[in-house]
Amino acid sequence: MLRFLLRLLPLACLAAAGCAPYFHQPFTTESARLGAEVRASAELRSLPEPQEPVVVAVYKFRDQTGQYKPSQNGSSFSTAVTQGATSILLRALEESRWFEPIERENLGNLLNERKIIRSSRAEYSDATGQKEPPLPPLLFAGVILEGGIISYDANILTGGAGLRYFGAGASGQYRQDRVTVYLRAISTSNGEILKTVYTSKTILSQQVDASLFRFVSFKRLLETETGFTYNEPTEMAVKEAIEKSVRALVIEGMVEGLWNPRHAADRQGRAVAEYQREKEENLTTDVLGRSLQERRSSFGIGLNGAALRYAGDFKAPQVQPGGELTLRYGGPRNGRLAGVVNLGRGTLGAGDYYRETFNYAELAGHLRLFPQERLTPYLVAGGGLTVRNQPAAGRTSMLPHVVGGVGLEVLPTDRLGLLVAIDNHYYFSDQLDRVAQGKYNDFYWAARAGVVFYLGRRAGAPQSSRPLTP
Structure with a gap:
């Protein structure tokens, strides 16, 4: 227990x-108080x-x-x-x-009371012969x-x-x-x-x-x-x-x-x-009290760390590290969609059978669901090429792939963004691990965390701020 x-x-x-209201429950009657x-x-x-x-x-x-x-x-x-x-x-x-x-609001009550005062003063004047002063006029x-x-x-x-x-x-x-x-x-x-x-x-x-x-x-x-x-x-x-x-x-x-x-x-x-x-x-706050404004500049540069998990023809897949440099451009008015270029390096491994380090380049698009808020989920979709060495042939080969994923970005400031994401890299061939076996192509999952720095003037921002005083 x-x-x-x-x-x-x-x-x-x-x-x-x-x-907090739970700990202030009334158990006794209370006296009247000021509002x-x-x-x-x-x-x-x-x-x-x-x-x-x-x-x-x-x-x-x-x-x-x-x-x-x-x-x-x-x-x-x-x-x-x-x-x-x-x-x-x-x-x-x-x-x-x-x-x-x-x-x-209750002008009739006020006028009636003034009539009563005039009538009372008139009766008093008739009874005593003393003239009473007239009522002062109402304010307008x-x-x-x-x-x-x-x-x-x-x-x-x-x-x-x-x-x-x-x-x-x-x-x-x-x-x-x-x-x-x-x-x-x-x-x-x-x-x-x-x-x-x-x-x-x-x-x-x-x-x-x-x-x-x-x-x-x-x-x-x-x-x-x-x-x-x-x-x-x-x-x-x-x-x-x-x-x-x-x-x-x-x-x-x-x-x-x-x-x-x-x-x-x-x-x-x-x-x-x-x-x-x-x-x-x-002017930039909606009916729910959210501050909606352009926060990101058109150009950003970032670094991501990743954990890569291989999924191919070898058993006992391992989680290996990876890194990525990302460049993004959102156009003159940065909004929902931004173009992204990723240059990365990572390692894939499976038990004692397979381990390989490779480089890749990708071109993708980021679709932000709430582009004017500090916290927004986003979707990733694009494609790229994976470059790897072939020592036996004395040359390098390039394997095309597509990438798709989801992420979350939070902006502590308008210049700095923090990112977490999960994406999948799917290849058009079964040769990533150099073994063609089964009916499915090779792919791998990546969990990422990183930062992005937004450079230049914020998209859609005025050249100079308006004065706060008239």
Whole structure:
């Protein structure tokens, strides 16, 4: 039993590393607390000070998706996102210090209350003969903020993994949703739309469970299970998206001169530079958050080490070493396909019967499946010639072959690539080992690992980078 538990210990440690919510389970009731803050709140408070706050009105910032909460057991009458987005937006405007929001969502309640105040003052004046001062006029807004939650996409990414062995196992599942917010500023003087921004936020749900079902001795059964489910609060995701849109609106308006910071230097300050950098990075980021851009230059040179396993007419094949110099060219815009020239040297062997060292040259093509990512699988296909000596004849011979394989490349930097691959070299004749026997031609397998250095300017990169400040 102890030995079995020790075998499960590494698996348990690995599972525990991603199960932080499991160790924070609530076992008692909790007192009310201040609302949880998100990262976007700190970004709002870090904005530079305004020259003068802008008076803005928000009539209705609502859910425009019309979607109900997804349910596995049928329809649900709960909405997918909060219906109180106006209150979230008003707080974000206050936190930014750039806007002075005025009440417009429940304007009827405000006007009714002012009528009651006027009526009470008039009755008091009639009863006492003392004239009461009039109510001050309501503030009017120079800018109206419109927009709303315009999209809630459920299950944009789902997945999971599990492992079970002899009654012990663990599994995990995850789901990712996304909420999208649009916000626009409108001038009340002429109705012009001054600026429109939009932001999105993913919502993560995950489930992890583990179980054990095993007889520890005769007639003694051990059965246990545990797990947890975590759903990121939708309201917090909406809050973060709205606060991000307010920050974007402040900076966009400051850059275009719609409103001014207290200090002119803040127009080229840290907040603006960070926003411009994020905006440029967003141009090469897809909906799943992956950074997609040209990373490799057109020309690369690399070195590979290999382990070669012979498959021919002799028995007891051995694994022998090999090396390879590779040159690759991807054209003006390096993408999925690259041409590769390989110059290599290797040894094949089988027991005490066969051992030979040879040179080869190959021309092949690499097809990258994800050319704009740092980690991409690739396919190899091509052909070449193997050169070997024939001492008895006093000359060399060349044997044609084809090569095909699969590999994986990872880029720690845009200049350096690390490769692992497996490929097969199949010959058009049965003379590689100098013995023609059977109906199959000779071939060998190669497992490779190496590095490639990309030289020159990155394919598709601009000549000079754009400035980060306006």
